[in-house]
Amino acid sequence: QQPVQSPQAVILREGEDAVINCSSSKALYSVHWYRQKHGEAPVFLMILLKGGEQKGHDKISASFNEKKQQSSLYLTASQLSYSGTYFCGTVDNYGQNFVFGPGTRLSVLP
Amino acid sequence: DVKVTQSSRYLVKRTGEKVFLECVQDMDHENMFWYRQDPGLGLRLIYFSYDVKMKEKGDIPEGYSVSREKKERFSLILESASTNQTSMYLCASSLMGQGAPGANVLTFGAGSRLTVL
Numbered sequence: 001q002q003p004v005q006s007p008q009a010v011i012l013r014e015g016e017d018a019v020i021n022c023s024s025s026k027a028l029y030s031v032h033w034y035r036q037k038h039g040e041a042p043v044f045l046m047i048l049l050k051g052g053e054q055k056g057h058d059k060i061s062a063s064f065n066e067k068k069q070q071s072s073l074y075l076t077a078s079q080l081s082y083s084g085t086y087f088c089g090t091v092d093n094y095g096q097n098f099v100f101g102p103g104t105r106l107s108v109l110p
Numbered sequence: 111d112v113k114v115t116q117s118s119r120y121l122v123k124r125t126g127e128k129v130f131l132e133c134v135q136d137m138d139h140e141n142m143f144w145y146r147q148d149p150g151l152g153l154r155l156i157y158f159s160y161d162v163k164m165k166e167k168g169d170i171p172e173g174y175s176v177s178r179e180k181k182e183r184f185s186l187i188l189e190s191a192s193t194n195q196t197s198m199y200l201c202a203s204s205l206m207g208q209g210a211p212g213a214n215v216l217t218f219g220a221g222s223r224l225t226v227l
Contacts, residue, residue, distance in 0.1 A: 001169050002152070030214070041200065041218035042153070087152060091214055096141055096160050098204075098216065099169060102152035 001026075003090050005101035012078050012108050020073040020104045022088030031064050031071040032089040034100075035082075042087060045073075075106070083108045113137070114219035116201050122225045129188040131222050133201030140206035142184035143216065144168075144176060147198040159184055160206060191226045198223050 003024040010018050022031060030049045034042040048064035048071060060082075064071045075082055085103040117132035135142065141160050145153040145168075155168030157176040165176050173195060177185045184203075188195055202216040 002154070032214075032216070034216070041220055042216070044215050044217075047215065089216070096158055096166065096206075097155070097168070098141075098143060098158065098202075098214075099155050100145075100153040102150065 001099055003088055003099065003101040005086075005088055005104050007104060008102070009105040010107070012106070014080060014108055014110055015077050016108075018075045018078060018106060020075075020086050020088075020106070021070065022072070022101055023068075023070045024090050026069070026090070028064075028066060028069050028071075028090050030091055031062075032091065032098075033062055033071075033073050034087045034089060035084045036087065036103075037084040045086075078106075078108045080108050080110065082106060114201055114203055114217050116199075116219035116222045118222050119220065120223050120225075122227065123191050124227055125192055127191050127226075129191050129224065129226075131186040131188075131199055131201075131224070133184045133186070133203075133219055134182050135184075135203040135217070136182065137203070137205070137217070138181065139203035139217075140181070141204040141214075142178065143202045143204075144174075144184065144186045145200045145202065146170070147200055147221070153200065156186065188224075191224075193226050196224060196226045 033045040036042040059076045062073045087100045089100045091098045114135045143158040144156040159165045159178045175187045199222045201219040
């Protein structure tokens with residue numbers, strides 16, 4: 001049921017880029033991305049609703065390939081504030097059965 | 111700001127005790143969710159509710175029950191707590207709808223860390 005994420009963890013230096021992948025065995029209506037900083041609740045980053053859609057937020061962007069049931073999160077020129085655990089989430093057509101992947105822990109070092 | 115409030119930040123209970131975790135949201139959201147978070151396993155869905163008195167099982171409902179008597183309140187109940195239920199529990203809510211602004215975006219509470227001894 002849970003989507004699969006890769007990698008499990010990544011360590012970067014400030015200014016480097018990273019890609020986090022999310023895939024599901026189920027047909028996807030939408031993909032959500034959340035970030036959780038240590039000791040805090042997860043916070044919404046973005047939703048991708050359509051096949052092939054790409055969205056961006058500052059230097060974080062994502063793509064969604066509905067046919068392949070995959071999504072990728074792109075972090076460019078990473079900043080220290082990007083550190084945290086990133087979760088992809090998938091939801092059914094009714095927006096109700098919302099399940100998350102196991103998370104990717106991102107550490108950005110100075 | 112949307113607020114999701116979980117009544118207890120930290121709880122310590124004994125094996126076999128009945129445990130109530132309360133969650134209240136103030137934005138008139140239809141959907142409410144309970145997750146547990148464990149290292150390496152991410153967020154796992156226990157139960158969700160899309161309306162008052164309605165509930166649906168998530169991926170790991172065993173050992174848990176829920177109650178939604180009012181739209182703003184969603185309670186998670188551990189009838190007889192066990193040590194393997196020691197975890198961080200997160201409540202979330204979202205607005206129902208497809209394509210509407212803000213629909214299906216989860217807002218989380220701060221979490222309740224439960225330790226069962």
